[in-house]
Amino acid sequence: MNILEAKKYGKARLCRSPSPELDTAVILQHVTGFDRTQLLLKRDCQMSEEQEKAFAVAVEKRKTGLPVAYITGQKEFFGFDFFVNPAVLIPKPDTEILVEQALNALGLFYGRMENADGSLKKIPEICDMCCGSGCVGISVLKALAENDGISVENLPKMTFADISEAALEVCQKNARRLLDFDENIPSRLRFIRSNLFENLPDYSFDFILTNPPYVPHSESLELLKDGRSEPLLALDGDVTAEGEFSGTEDGLFLIRRLVPQCFERLAPGGLLIMETGEYNAEETARLFEEAGFKDVGLKKDLNGMLRNVTGTKPYRPEGTKSGC
Ligand SMILES: C[S@@+](CC[C@H](N)C(=O)[O-])C[C@H]1O[C@@H](n2cnc3c(N)ncnc32)[C@H](O)[C@@H]1O
Known part of the structure; x- marks a missing residue:
C-alpha cells in the first residue's frame, strides 16, 4: 500500500469519525514518521509491511472511538x-x-x-x-x-x-x-x-x-x-x-x-x-x-x-x- 492508497483506505474506514481525513493523516504520520508536508509529497511512497500492519491496527482502534491521541500516545498542549x-x-x-x-x-x-x-x-x-x-x-x-x-x-x-x-x-x-x-x-x-x-x-x-x-x-x-x-x-x-x-x-x-x-x-x-x-x-x-x-x-x-x-x-x- 502506498501513502495515497493508505489515505483513501483510512478515510473510508473512518467515515463515521467526525474527522476522518485528519485522523488518517495523524495515524499515518505516527506510523511512517513523516511530517504533514512529507505525507503530501511522498504520495507514491510504498509503506513497509510492518507499517501497513501498524496502520491497519491503528485505524481499527480509531473505529472503536478510541481517540487518536491514545493511539499515537501523544498530544500537543501549549506547544509541547x-x-x-x-x-x-x-x-x-x-x-x-x-x-x-x-x-x-x-x-x-x-x-x-x-x-x-x-x-x-x-x-x-x-x-x-x-x-x-x-x-x-x-x-x-x-x-x-x-x-x-x-x-x-x-x-x-x-x-x-x-x-x-x-x-x-x-x-x-x-x-x-x-x-x-x-x-x-x-x-x-x-x-x-x-x-x-x-x-x-x-x-x-x-x-x-x-x-x-x-x-x-x-x-x-x-x-x-x-x-x-x-x-x-x-x-x-x-x-x-x-x-x-x-x-x-x-x-x-x-x-x-x-x-x-x-x-x-x-x-x-x-x-x-x-x-x-x-x-x-x-x-x-x-x-x-x-x-x-x-x-x-x-x-x-x-x-x-x-x-x-x-x-x-x-x-x-x-x-x-x-x-x-
Ligand atoms: C479533568 S482531569 C485534569 C487533568 C489535567 N490537569 C488536565 O488539565 O488535562 C482531572 C484529574 O483529577 C483527578 N482526580 C479525580 N478525583 C480526584 C481527587 N479526589 N483527588 C485528586 N485528584 C483527583 C483525576 O484522576 C484526573 O487526573
Whole structure:
C-alpha cells in the first residue's frame, strides 16, 4: 500500500469519525514518521509491511472511538508534546487558558519579589491539583524557563497531586521528558498521590492551579458512550474518590470539597485558578466567595463560554480589623 492508497483506505474506514481525513493523516504520520508536508509529497511512497500492519491496527482502534491521541500516545498542549494513555484525560485546548492566566499572575509575582541582584525574596510554591498528565504544571515551568528566561534557581517549586497512581506515573514520565533541560529540576518537583489535599498536610502554596473533574454525572456517562476511554474519575464531578455516584447532579461534588481546602492550603495573598464547566462556573464562583476568597473573577474560554474561576486569599480574613 502506498501513502495515497493508505489515505483513501483510512478515510473510508473512518467515515463515521467526525474527522476522518485528519485522523488518517495523524495515524499515518505516527506510523511512517513523516511530517504533514512529507505525507503530501511522498504520495507514491510504498509503506513497509510492518507499517501497513501498524496502520491497519491503528485505524481499527480509531473505529472503536478510541481517540487518536491514545493511539499515537501523544498530544500537543501549549506547544509541547505530552505523552498520554487512557489513565489520563487528553489535554484540551481550553486548558491552555489556565496556563496563560498562571503565567500572567507569576509575572506579577516575580516583579514584586525580585531583589536588586536578581535573586528572589520568595520562590513561588505551586500546586497542580488533579494534575493528570501534568500538562498544566509542566507547561508553566517550561514556559517560564524557555520563553520568559527564568533561571532554574528562581523557577517555582511544583507539587503535582492526583488520586490516580497511574496518572501520576504519566505525569512523572512527562516531567522527565519535558523538563530535562537542567539536572537540578527534579529537586524542585514533588509527585504526591492524594485525595485532594489529604496527603499534603504541611504544605502552603502561593498558587493552586487545578482542572478538576467537573462534568455532571449523567453527561459524563453520555460522553463516554462514544468509546473515548477517558477515565470516569477525570471527567465526572459527581463521583466519590472511590468512583461511586455521590447523588449530586451538578458536577460540583468534588469542587465543593476542593474550594475550601484550597483556601486553607494557600498562603495569605495566594491565588487559586480553577477550570470549571460553562454550566457550573457561576456556582463555583459563589463557592469561592463562600470559602472567603476575594477578587473572585470569571474568565471565558476560546468559544466565549464561562470557564475559569480565580480568587485570592486575603491577607486578613474578611471583617477582621488590623491592630492599631
Ligand atoms: C479533568 S482531569 C485534569 C487533568 C489535567 N490537569 C488536565 O488539565 O488535562 C482531572 C484529574 O483529577 C483527578 N482526580 C479525580 N478525583 C480526584 C481527587 N479526589 N483527588 C485528586 N485528584 C483527583 C483525576 O484522576 C484526573 O487526573
